[in-house]
Amino acid sequence: MSTLWILVLNATGQTLSMVFFSTLFSLVIGLPLGIFLTITSPMEQGGIIPHLVVNNILGRIVNVLRSFPFIILMILLFPLSRLILGTSIGTAATIVPLSIAAAPFVARVIETSLKEVNPGVVQAARAMGSTNSQIVFKVLIPEALPSLVSGVTLTIINLIGYSAMAGAIGGGGLGDLAIRYGYQRFRGDVMFVSVVVILVLVEIIQVTGNKISAKLMSKR
Amino acid sequence: MQITLKNLKRSYAQLHAVNDVSLSIPSNTIYGIIGRSGAGKSTLVRLISLLEKPDDGEIYYDGNRVDNLNNQDLLLRRRHLGMIFQNFNLFSSRNCAQNIAYPMEINGYSHEEIKKRVSELLRVVGLEGREEAPISTLSGGQKQRVAIARALSCKPDILFCDEATSALDPQTTSAILDLIKEIQKKMSLTVVMITHQMEVVRDACSSVAVLDEGKVVEEGFVSDIFSHPQNPVTKDFLSRLVGVDEGKKNKVYQWSHKEGSYVLRFPDNATDEPVLSRISRTFGVDFNLRAGGVQTVGDKEIGTMIVDILCPSSSLLPQVIAELKNQGVIVEEVQK
Numbered sequence: 001m002s003t004l005w006i007l008v009l010n011a012t013g014q015t016l017s018m019v020f021f022s023t024l025f026s027l028v029i030g031l032p033l034g035i036f037l038t039i040t041s042p043m044e045q046g047g048i049i050p051h052l053v054v055n056n057i058l059g060r061i062v063n064v065l066r067s068f069p070f071i072i073l074m075i076l077l078f079p080l081s082r083l084i085l086g087t088s089i090g091t092a093a094t095i096v097p098l099s100i101a102a103a104p105f106v107a108r109v110i111e112t113s114l115k116e117v118n119p120g121v122v123q124a125a126r127a128m129g130s131t132n133s134q135i136v137f138k139v140l141i142p143e144a145l146p147s148l149v150s151g152v153t154l155t156i157i158n159l160i161g162y163s164a165m166a167g168a169i170g171g172g173g174l175g176d177l178a179i180r181y182g183y184q185r186f187r188g189d190v191m192f193v194s195v196v197v198i199l200v201l202v203e204i205i206q207v208t209g210n211k212i213s214a215k216l217m218s219k220r
Numbered sequence: 221m222q223i224t225l226k227n228l229k230r231s232y233a234q235l236h237a238v239n240d241v242s243l244s245i246p247s248n249t250i251y252g253i254i255g256r257s258g259a260g261k262s263t264l265v266r267l268i269s270l271l272e273k274p275d276d277g278e279i280y281y282d283g284n285r286v287d288n289l290n291n292q293d294l295l296l297r298r299r300h301l302g303m304i305f306q307n308f309n310l311f312s313s314r315n316c317a318q319n320i321a322y323p324m325e326i327n328g329y330s331h332e333e334i335k336k337r338v339s340e341l342l343r344v345v346g347l348e349g350r351e352e353a354p355i356s357t358l359s360g361g362q363k364q365r366v367a368i369a370r371a372l373s374c375k376p377d378i379l380f381c382d383e384a385t386s387a388l389d390p391q392t393t394s395a396i397l398d399l400i401k402e403i404q405k406k407m408s409l410t411v412v413m414i415t416h417q418m419e420v421v422r423d424a425c426s427s428v429a430v431l432d433e434g435k436v437v438e439e440g441f442v443s444d445i446f447s448h449p450q451n452p453v454t455k456d457f458l459s460r461l462v463g464v465d466e467g468k469k470n471k472v473y474q475w476s477h478k479e480g481s482y483v484l485r486f487p488d489n490a491t492d493e494p495v496l497s498r499i500s501r502t503f504g505v506d507f508n509l510r511a512g513g514v515q516t517v518g519d520k521e522i523g524t525m526i527v528d529i530l531c532p533s534s535s536l537l538p539q540v541i542a543e544l545k546n547q548g549v550i551v552e553e554v555q556k
Contacts, residue, residue, distance in 0.1 A: 118307075118309070118312075120305060120307050120309040121309050121310070121311060121312075123271070123305075123309065124303065124305060124309035124310075125322075126271060126298075127269060127271055127298060127301065127303040127380075128298065128299065128303070128322065128323045128326065128370075128374075129295045129296065129297075129298035129299035129301075129323075129326065129327075130295075130326055131295060131326075134326050138322070138325070138326070139311065142311070142313035142314070143311060143312060143313050145313060219354060220312045220313065220354050220355065220356050
């Protein structure tokens, strides 16, 4: 096999692992955050335990993190990567800033999906004596599931984009390959193949996400 | 389960949605609460069903105060209340059987119990064999039947119907009301029915409270209210009922398309006398009958006619009306 394919194969593996783990961790942080944003919002917006102060503080944090340009956020988070993983360079180290950058995005996507749930259904669940956690896990999340799947799809695609940027600070992956070989060493073929692989990845994820969402909808 | 409300108040910002409501809803009946939109009925039902706390006042179920329960007791109490809604509010993520199963799941019923009770309830509401049906494949009437089954699954002692038939066509409305009446008898439920449709009160309720601007303006047995309405709001509701095609049992036939000026109602005691022809002879006036029929109200039948009264001189008219009332006829001028 030519060096081109070995390079691309390695880089694809790095991209996939970055995207996979950062999706996972951003969901771990973003999902509860999105749920809290929803349930603490005012009653009219579907909040089940409205709490103005908590809602405002969470909302502010999410907004600040989301308005940071990713490349700057990543540099700011180097010390955190070093603290957690002992290094701020490499594929594993990029997962920290990627997860933290995507978490507030995930939180907003989850919040939007959950707020789409018919408030009447939530009222019915309350009238039947559901506890707050039963409303969240047995009503809100199942009712919003198709929309949540679309949100996760969007997150993964965003993370593929971010992970390409992460290459710039030594994170590896397809973005890194395209810059170091394609751009700096004038290897047009490497540039071309990297971009095509990224396109194909995005396409596969989008189509799969749409399929799952449509399948869930068709059962309703 | 008898429900007693004492001086309930609830306001939002400047609006007094429920303003000093006291009611006693007897056990084992269908009790109507009627009002125009904005009269405060939705707020009132949220207070009675313990979804919201009143600013002031007390709520008792069978003599036990329930408006000040702590959170844990409130959840347990709500689990024995049933509620159905105008828009059904079914879970779209669950099929028919899973919707009905939800209250039992949160109540900790076993799988076998749930399965048994679901098929039992589907039979009660006339949807046997539709366990697996997705909610979106059901018609409005079927959705309300599933909602009723869901509301009944944990054997509630009170069933709240919040505009439960407002989104349904007249035929489906009457089928759903029949079902609610049947279930009420079978399960000895207390049913509180919130509505803005007088025909719902007429066809299903035995007592009714008329709500206007957050206050109860009239209250009593449906048959009394229909034959002797006192408040203008009640009269307004009743006047819109006459002359409308209201399904098979209650037809007031209109054979003249021009509306009459007076609605005459003949309660039981006035139906056996030849009132009109007698008055016609005595006063020398003519009655032009434009519509007539019988309305079944609760368990009573009330004859209704829409007439014009043709008098040789206008001074005679008040006398004629006085005599009609004297004979036990209820006279209402049609407002144009």
